[in-house]
Amino acid sequence: MKEPAKSRATLAVVAGIVRPLFNLMMDKKWEGTEKLPAGGFIAAPNHCTEIDPLIVGHLLYNHKIAPHFLAKSGLFKVPVLGWVLRATKQIPVERSSAGANRSLQLAQEIVAEGGAIIIYPEGTLTRDPALWPMKGHTGAARLALEGGIPVVPIAHWGAHEVFPRYGKRFHLFPRKKSTVVVGEPVDLSAFSGRPLDKATLAGATDAIMDAITGLLAEIRGEEPPAERWDPTKKQQARHGRFVERGQQQTGTGTEAP
Numbered sequence: 001m002k003e004p005a006k007s008r009a010t011l012a013v014v015a016g017i018v019r020p021l022f023n024l025m026m027d028k029k030w031e032g033t034e035k036l037p038a039g040g041f042i043a044a045p046n047h048c049t050e051i052d053p054l055i056v057g058h059l060l061y062n063h064k065i066a067p068h069f070l071a072k073s074g075l076f077k078v079p080v081l082g083w084v085l086r087a088t089k090q091i092p093v094e095r096s097s098a099g100a101n102r103s104l105q106l107a108q109e110i111v112a113e114g115g116a117i118i119i120y121p122e123g124t125l126t127r128d129p130a131l132w133p134m135k136g137h138t139g140a141a142r143l144a145l146e147g148g149i150p151v152v153p154i155a156h157w158g159a160h161e162v163f164p165r166y167g168k169r170f171h172l173f174p175r176k177k178s179t180v181v182v183g184e185p186v187d188l189s190a191f192s193g194r195p196l197d198k199a200t201l202a203g204a205t206d207a208i209m210d211a212i213t214g215l216l217a218e219i220r221g222e223e224p225p226a227e228r229w230d231p232t233k234k235q236q237a238r239h240g241r242f243v244e245r246g247q248q249q250t251g252t253g254t255e256a257p
Contacts, residue, residue: 032182039109045154134229141204155215
């Protein structure tokens, strides 16, 4: 089953606006794109700046893969934006059981159509001070194991220099470079057939986060922290906008279930 005509047409309009802008704003370097599966899959990138979705979406769209994101349900109520999200079959994330089941159904439909579901396992922009991937949520692992869907790790670096985490303006000069690397699908065979309990989902999530972190370490040419940043242990909320002590905190970001 192919991507619906309405979705293709709307994505083409959005891409016609976004791609030229991003090509002007920064140089790009893409590696490992031959590892993108021919069928539907889950793309699992790191999350360090608000423009991450456009960076990953650009790469996938250029390789004739329709990108679909999990996004806060409230965004679907915003005029114009909500229509675009619905028309391009983005997936609303809701906290109710009924809403979660609907999200899962939409995700499965998209995979069947050969599309890519982009899930940020971190759930929000990383809290790690050095922008390394932090502890992940289990949503991507659960969806992958329930549906037998491949998970492709993706790491990118450089876009945060153009638009810093929680920044208010773009930094276009001197010209920056965005590097995106696609990895081999994560081997989750050790977790296949096991009950989807806390231990199974945590183990599969760690495998996904290890793959993303490994790719990012290659791009940066640095060693990641020995222990992944855990917001809970740092007395930080796991969702929403992170701010320094004494400043106001507000909700934002792309979520994982």
